[in-house]
Amino acid sequence: MRRTFKKSLAWRERAKNALVGGGQPHKQSNPPQPIMIAGAKGSHFWDADGNDYIDYLMGYGPMILGHAYPTVITAVANALEQGNVYNVGHTLEIELAEKLIEIIPSADRVAYFVGGSDATTGALKFARAYTEKDKVIRCGYHGWHDWCHSTRGHLAASAEATLSVGFNDIDALENLFKENPGEIAGLIMEPSGHDLPKENYLENVKSVVNSNDALLIFDEVKTGFRYALGGAQEYFDVTPDMSVFGKALANGFATAVVVGRQDIMDEVSDVWVAATFHGEVSLVSAAMATIAELEAKDGVEFMWKQGQKLLDGYKEITDRLGIDQARIAGIAPMPFFGLNANSDKESLFRRTFYEATLDGGLYLPEGHIWFMSMSHSDDDITKTLNVCEDALKLAKAKM
Ligand SMILES: Cc1ncc(COP(=O)(O)O)c(C=O)c1O
Structure with a gap:
């Protein structure tokens, strides 16, 4: 019927x-x-x-364990007994950061965000600050913000500073760097997805980006915790300068992180990327419980x-x-x-x-x-x- x-x-x-x-x-x-x-x-x-x-x-993508997953619900409920938002540093956010540093190859430092769009935008801000360049290249979908998604009402200047390149097209990437000498802060890309990277593509991307004094950022918002616990970067054994993880990180709670190499992240530590709900308790405790379950099972x-x-x-x-x-x-x-x-x-x-x-x-x-x-x-x-x-x-x- x-x-x-x-x-x-x-x-x-x-x-x-x-x-x-x-x-x-x-x-x-x-x-x-x-x-x-x-x-x-x-x-x-x-x-x-x-x-x-x-x-x-x-x-x-977020529901990596499953909907209404008991261990996550219990962990969050227990954590909330001690409150949720302090806006003062707390111990749980340090514990989760230490765990992420252990499992994600590109992670020496961690910054908290809410949702993938927030985090990818934060990663580009870090990249611009570090390189002192304005333009970025994107490869894939990275969120609804002006620099990534041109829709009615978006700020044209933001979209103009964003160049775009196709996946698996190393020649096009090289050309963008040639056409915009000394202007590109970094490439943000989904390392894999519907199409898988061709042989040595990710290695070549890294070499092209870094040889142009730009940063390579893997957007692992979808691939993170699925290709491997440490993301597609672990699976393909290519370590970017910075990475963004979200979605599956907390089995449905809206936390996201930017992680990166120590020297880069320490240099940009004064960049203002703070918000009220970044690293709040329910998000962080959900992430800890999610990773614990993925590891245990x-x-x-x-x-x-x-x-x-x-x-x-x-x-x-x-x-x-x-x-x-x-x-x-x-x-x-x-x-x-x-x-x-x-x-x-x-x-x-x-x-x-x-x-x-x-x-x-x-x-x-x-x-x-x-x-x-x-x-x-x-x-x-x-x-x-x-x-x-x-x-x-x-x-x-x-x-
Ligand atoms: C690869 C990738 N990056 C970033 C985003 C944006 O994340 P959010 O929708 O949590 O803002 C998405 C969302 O689908 C995504 O797939």
């Missing part, structure tokens, strides 16, 4: 009169049905109509294993069914399974697939990598592959 979305649709109507634009754009477009979430546990969430889904968006290894089962399963199914428009990319802890939609026929196929998987109880990011968590069980994987296979067969039958 098809699911109904009556209550979700009623909430959508209420949202139009309460939230700017009825809510943030990305929350309305993906997946096709306009569901409204009412609660979540582990790898599942359910909507206002009581429909249950296996979640592969996982908050766009070999969480990274588990996500690699589960993600690989999905990738292998899709490949087997799409090969067997002869689905030419299938696209498989990413890497086990952040796999990608998509369907090309280069024609009306392909678009119909794709639409049918996503509607059928939603109806079958899967919440699959469309056109975006998926996020594995420590809560994605073998049963989840088996159900996911079965529902996907049925959805592909249904879409094929419609063609």
